[in-house]
């Protein structure tokens with residue numbers, strides 16, 4: 364008697380009119396990155412042998428299958444096409460995929476308990492790193508959550524959360540989760556925070572930005588599974604316990620918000636001491652730190668402005684009586700003043716100096732340099748610090764500073780890339796409840 368069901372492993376492009384009994388294990392929507400429009404809805408099915416295969420359901424078919432197909436449920440699927448898998452972004456490492464057409468029948472079935480709930484193509488951190496910019500397959504990974512960053516908003520307005528995972532060889536990997544993957548991760552972690560957390564994260568791609576470490580970045584198929592009852596994950600847990608000598612209950616819970624975000628290369632919640640001690644790794648030209656500090660003084664000897672090219676922010680060079688810009692590589696004929704202020708700052712750990720250029724200085728001073736110059740008179744400006752500039756003394760700010768090779772000789776004067784003032788406002792009783800619930804000393808987000 365012919366078997367009632369064909370196994371996924373036996374499917375080939377010539378399989379016709381066969382039936383498979385499968386569990387829908389993962390469902391997600393694939394979107395167009397440029398405009399966010401829905402491209403297709405993807406389902407990964409697994410069978411009794413724990414083989415998996417994917418189907419992309421096109422938008423014009425979607426209402427035939429959804430919401431009928433649900434994650435976790437078992438279906439008998441009859442009459443489908445076997446097609447070559449998409450060349451890129453394969454969530455399942457397989458050369459073929461399913462394709463549904465008008466004859467395809469998807470019937471809900473009783474869960475006989477024989478089909479596993481999950482199947483992941485897990486990749487080690489070492490192998491994942493060799494897959495940099497390889498978009499053939501999405502990467503599934505597992506690890507113990509060692510550290511979780513704060514949710515940050517990138518300069519392009521995307522939400523990002525970095526998660527540091529450690530494996531049973533004590534190797535690390537940073538996973539950058541974007542948008543709803545980030546918020547979902549945070550929500551899922553919230554009730555788990557008192558103990559070690561083990562996680563499987565699917566649908567990742569290896570990326571590397573501006574010479575930083577290779578990280579794994581989330582995509583549409585990304586899903587996070589926490590403390591899952593899945594043999595490889597349990598094995599990892601056991602191995603990590605064996606290495607650390609901790610029992611499962613005493614493994615340290617993940618730390619939070621003290622985290623090196625390698626993607627943007629920003630070290631959040633740094634102290635001045637961290638910045639002073641920073642060593643630039645060979646492969647990095649710049650490191651960024653975010654720290655909160657108080658301005659204790661303005662350097663008297665560094666002036667407060669410089670003569671800049673009128674078209675770019677380069678300092679103008681006087682050459683044989685001519686004005687020359689090395690940025691624009693031409694004579695400029697004219698120049699303008701821009702702010703350049705060296706501030707003395709301190710926190711609980713140390714003190715140092717930061718350099719503020721035009722935009723950040725203006726933000727802090729609250730007036731463009733032209734206003735101050737107009738008050739003093741263009742022909743009367745000297746290197747003496749004007750009162751309005753001196754007024755920044757005493758302000759507490761969150762600074763994002765850059766450490767570059769120019770700082771390695773002990774010069775300090777770290778360039779401020781961004782800043783925002785911290786206001787020490789006591790909660791007002793007339794304010795709405797949400798303000799009352801917030802910490803009275805609220806750290807502003809860097810814009």
Ligand SMILES: [Zn+2]
Nearest residue numbers: 672675688691
């Ligand atoms: Zn220029």
